[in-house]
Amino acid sequence: MKTDTIAAIATAMSPSGIGIVRISGPESLEVIDKIYVSRKKDKKLSQCKTHTIHYGYIYDGEEMVDEVMVLIMKGPNSYTREDTIEIDCHGGVYVMKKILETVLKYGARPAEPGEFTKRAFLNGRIDLSQAESVIDVINSKNKYALSSSLSQLKGSIKDDIVKIREKLIHEIAFIESALDDPEHYSLDDYPEQLKTIVDGVLDNINRLLGSVDNGRILKEGVSTVIVGKPNAGKSSLLNTLVGEDRAIVTDVAGTTRDVLEEQINLDGITLNIIDTAGIRETDDVVEKIGVDKAKKYLQKADLVIYVIDSSTKLDDNDFEIIEDLKDQRAIILLNKSDLETETTVDVVKKYIDKPIISISAKHKEGITEIEDTIKDMFFKGDISFNDEIFITNARHKNALADSKESLELVLRSIADGMPEDFFSIDLMNAYESLGNIIGESVEDDLVNEIFSKFCMGK
Numbered sequence: 001m002k003t004d005t006i007a008a009i010a011t012a013m014s015p016s017g018i019g020i021v022r023i024s025g026p027e028s029l030e031v032i033d034k035i036y037v038s039r040k041k042d043k044k045l046s047q048c049k050t051h052t053i054h055y056g057y058i059y060d061g062e063e064m065v066d067e068v069m070v071l072i073m074k075g076p077n078s079y080t081r082e083d084t085i086e087i088d089c090h091g092g093v094y095v096m097k098k099i100l101e102t103v104l105k106y107g108a109r110p111a112e113p114g115e116f117t118k119r120a121f122l123n124g125r126i127d128l129s130q131a132e133s134v135i136d137v138i139n140s141k142n143k144y145a146l147s148s149s150l151s152q153l154k155g156s157i158k159d160d161i162v163k164i165r166e167k168l169i170h171e172i173a174f175i176e177s178a179l180d181d182p183e184h185y186s187l188d189d190y191p192e193q194l195k196t197i198v199d200g201v202l203d204n205i206n207r208l209l210g211s212v213d214n215g216r217i218l219k220e221g222v223s224t225v226i227v228g229k230p231n232a233g234k235s236s237l238l239n240t241l242v243g244e245d246r247a248i249v250t251d252v253a254g255t256t257r258d259v260l261e262e263q264i265n266l267d268g269i270t271l272n273i274i275d276t277a278g279i280r281e282t283d284d285v286v287e288k289i290g291v292d293k294a295k296k297y298l299q300k301a302d303l304v305i306y307v308i309d310s311s312t313k314l315d316d317n318d319f320e321i322i323e324d325l326k327d328q329r330a331i332i333l334l335n336k337s338d339l340e341t342e343t344t345v346d347v348v349k350k351y352i353d354k355p356i357i358s359i360s361a362k363h364k365e366g367i368t369e370i371e372d373t374i375k376d377m378f379f380k381g382d383i384s385f386n387d388e389i390f391i392t393n394a395r396h397k398n399a400l401a402d403s404k405e406s407l408e409l410v411l412r413s414i415a416d417g418m419p420e421d422f423f424s425i426d427l428m429n430a431y432e433s434l435g436n437i438i439g440e441s442v443e444d445d446l447v448n449e450i451f452s453k454f455c456m457g458k
């Protein structure tokens with residue numbers, strides 16, 4: 001299939017030190033030869049060695065457009081595997097656009113979002129899971145998300161999937177051969193052997209599926225909600241954690257009416273923290289809406305921070321909250337440790353078995369302990385991305401779930417003593433579902449949809 005030559009501005013469209021215009025495709029060198037002029041006007045870049053950098057100017061006919069550095073990367077040793085040119089120009093929006101226009105005028109066409117990476121995929125340099133991780137690297141918000149995306153970019157998911165698929169195709173081929181040629185292949189005892197293999201593959205898939213929750217947390221952050229009775233000090237805690245006065249704090253019970261969300265970074269883990277209205281029985285219409293919202297967030301959160309005013313006694317509102325917390329990942333903070341204590345750690349321990357920490361939100365005491373406890377809860381010790389793979393992509397998760405379903409059908413057919421050709425149909429389905437992850441035999445529409453989420457010039 002003949003491909004054309006594409007170009008785009010690869011850097012942000014805002015004034016900055018340098019900007020990069022990227023060109024990829026069979027006519028890249030032809031295009032650059034028409035618009036690049038070296039200082040001594042003595043060379044054609046198409047004649048220069050690959051992976052070299054050249055100083056000079058971009059001209060549109062007689063008109064000089066900018067002073068530039070040009071990188072030449074001849075295929076297949078480039079991101080797209082095609083001849084690729086990068087023009088480093090001054091990073092002004094107008095000048096970048098002017099250079100792109102010139103490149104387009106002399107033979108390239110505008111690239112679509114993600115089209116460079118799509119070519120890297122279509123030309124076999126990376127598989128689909130690696131291509132998808134490119135956008136995750138760009139969007140990474142913290143060091144764990146970045147390490148996980150980089151490990152996927154190196155091919156950690158692909159390698160696992162390829163190995164599993166090899167096992168499955170081996171069995172499919174064996175069944176087909178045995179059915180075709182019963183004289184040479186025996187299927188006696190085969191169902192038991194197959195069961196062992198499928199069990200092993202399912203273990204592997206379950207392990208990958210089991211990483212989905214942590215994967216989402218790595219990528220998007222821990223959804224955290226602060227709950228408690230009015231006046232417990234929830235908003236004060238939010239402000240202390242964020243390090244800025246974001247929420248209104250007063251001594252009036254029922255100050256916070258609506259939810260307020262802030263983001264903090266805890267040693268590489270992102271917490272998306274929501275401050276809520278104090279939970280209590282109330283007839284106030286507006287406050288009641290706030291309380292209902294707080295309860296709803298409490299149910300959905302990855303982590304609940306329950307703040308108790310330790311200078312007061314527990315009451316029915318507290319017991320209600322404690323009841324709702326039972327099945328949640330939660331920590332309990334006994335706030336206002338600077339005041340006389342009415343509710344001690346020992347008292348609370350009687351009602352609920354969760355980490356309990358004494359703090360003062362106002363005087364910023366006990367905050368490190370909160371942070372350490374949260375880190376421990378989510379990532380016992382340090383996470384190593386070298387040996388653990390996190391599934392962070394919903395598409396991968398669905399494909400894994402589909403393949404799991406098909407493999408469970410294989411196990412059922414074995415248990416029911418079904419004929420062997422039943423096994424191979426479901427094995428094949430599992431094989432194909434897994435193939436979707438790495439981009440084997442995926443539909444064009446899906447490929448287009450995936451790459452359309454990319455930024456321009458990537």
Ligand SMILES: Nc1nc2c(ncn2[C@@H]2O[C@H](COP(=O)(O)OP(=O)(O)OP(=O)(O)O)[C@@H](O)[C@H]2O)c(=O)[nH]1
Pocket residue numbers: 228229230231232233234235236237248249250251252253254255256257276277278279335336337338339359360361362363
């Ligand atoms: N002494 C003391 N007072 C505190 C502490 N933390 C908060 N307060 C005070 O408690 C009062 C209520 O604090 P807020 O942070 O508004 O409490 P809240 O839980 O958000 O209250 P609502 O929004 O009404 O539900 C304010 O007067 C705070 O200054 C603390 O550690 N020690």
Ligand SMILES: [Mg+2]
Pocket residue numbers: 234235236247248249255256275276277278
């Ligand atoms: Mg508040």
